[in-house]
Amino acid sequence: MAAAIPEVRNGLPNLCGSEASVAEVMARPAPALLPESGIDFDHIRSGFAVALHMHQPLIPAGGADLATAPIISNLKYMMDHPHEGDNHNAPAFHRCYKRMGEFIPQLVEEGKKPRIMLEYSGTLLWGLREMGLGDVLETLKPLACDPAYARSVEWLGMPWGHAVAPSTPVQDYRLHVRAWQHHFAGLFGLEALERVRGFSPSEMAIPNHPDVAYEFVRTLKECGYRWLLVQEHTVERADGGPIRHAHLPHRLVAKNSRGEVAAITALIKTQGSDTKLVGQMQPYYEAKGLARITPGNAGGSTTASPWNRSVPPLVTQIADGENGGVMMNEFPSKYLDVMSEASGSPTAPANVSEYLQYLDSLGLTEEDFLPIQPIHQKRVWDRFHDGAGPEAMEALIADLKKKDHRFHMDGGSWTSHVSWVRGYESVLGPMEQASAKFDEKVARAGVPTTDPRYLRALYHLLTTQTSCYRYWGEGVWTAYGRELCRRTLEILDREF
Secondary structure: OOOOOOOEEOOEEOOOOOHHHHHHHHHOOOOOOHHHHOOOOOOOOEEEEEEEEEOOOEEEOOOOOOOOOOEEEHHHHHHHOOOOOOHHHHHHHHHHHHHHHHHHHHHHHOOOOOOEEEEEOHHHHHHHHHOOOHHHHHHHHHHHHOHHHHOOEEEEEOOOOOOOHHHOOHHHHHHHHHHHHHHHHHHHOHHHHHOOOEEOOHHHOEOOOHHHHHHHHHHHHHOOOOEEEEEHHHEEEOOOOOOOOOOOOEEEEEEOOOOOEEEEEEEEEOOOOOHHHHHOOHHHHHHHOOOOEOHHHHOOOOOOOHHHOOEOOEEEEEEEOOOOHHHHHHHHHHHHHHHHHHOOOOEEEOOHHHHHHHHHHOOOOHHHOEEEEEOOHHHHHOOOOOOOOHHHHHHHHHHHHHHOOOOOOOOEOOOOOOOOOOOOHHHHHHHHHHHHHHHHHHHOOOOOOOOHHHHHHHHHHHHHOOOHHHHOOOOHHHHHHHHHHHHHHHHHHHHO
């Protein structure tokens, strides 16, 4: 077994330096879940999977002077300034981050079979530790480590700094993915990390530029992930049409301008981003109205395919786990009631990895899943000569944009009106400068990842790339983002 990874190194979250240990663990076959699952997938009618997304950014706001203020959690700022805006919600957020560590043991001890998928950003996890809220981490730890509860909980990987894939340099996105794995292993152990095989992209944003999408999928597969969540309207069939069987797994296929192909299993999140859907446990009620399906009869495979036997559809949803009155106040009782009612019923709560392992047991493989691709790619592939290369790809994209102002290669996410690229030049410029300098002075220079300077530079680089600095446009958040970029550049110039 690989050596344990410490949570903290040189006063910072441990984000690097144990790449071999992390890679070794994630290269192993995923632990078998079906023997302990307790779900009779052969006989249930349908299933539902619910994920909670938890995030707080790190901001340079630990003092009055932006240029010298310590980097703190936004949650701490909220608690220290309760009369600004919605900051009075901070104590409720604290409860939300902690409460699944209380609900799952309660339900298990009552003999129920609860399920939940959890996604916590690295910046949130570090912020909780830094501000003295270790009670949250200790309450969550059994959900990652205790077999009695861990079978009910599926942790999802994500980029450490909540970076959006379409506008984050591909080499940095890989750093985010590995950094989160390091941090999670430092908190909960390598054995817990070995069970993390699903990935949740921040803001549900996936790249649709072919070269970026290819690197995105390749990163996830090479980092050991088996599947990811995608938003329904960010993907299309190969013929450009909408998804037909949203409650079955698909295969996200990414081909780049050189003709290289990478693919990963994708679970479709339907509908929008409204936290009320999960807060009121709507996926359960949607799943109750569904019946087993035989995909082979719907044109999904040949007559020889294992798809020609019926399988239960799985309704999959994710929402912020702390935002909104419904999530803060109504979710606890609704979750407890639904898990009690659904346990052992024909509509079972299930996590995605155990559902996929059930499909494995039927002889299904990723190749049997219906192929999909990022949105707008059909228009590219209809005109692109396979393998023509990056320059030809850029020329074609420019031509398509010129002929149709609605066409874009900015990616897609849960909020279709935000491109994560256009309109953010004041932040993206400094971010790209910091990224380029890190690549030049650290990555290409061969600085060891065990070097404390590497960790310090990496921590600051990844912190600059959180989506919050783009989502809110101009104002204080943009100023935070630019200040973090300035500090990153200063560190790179001073120490390397």
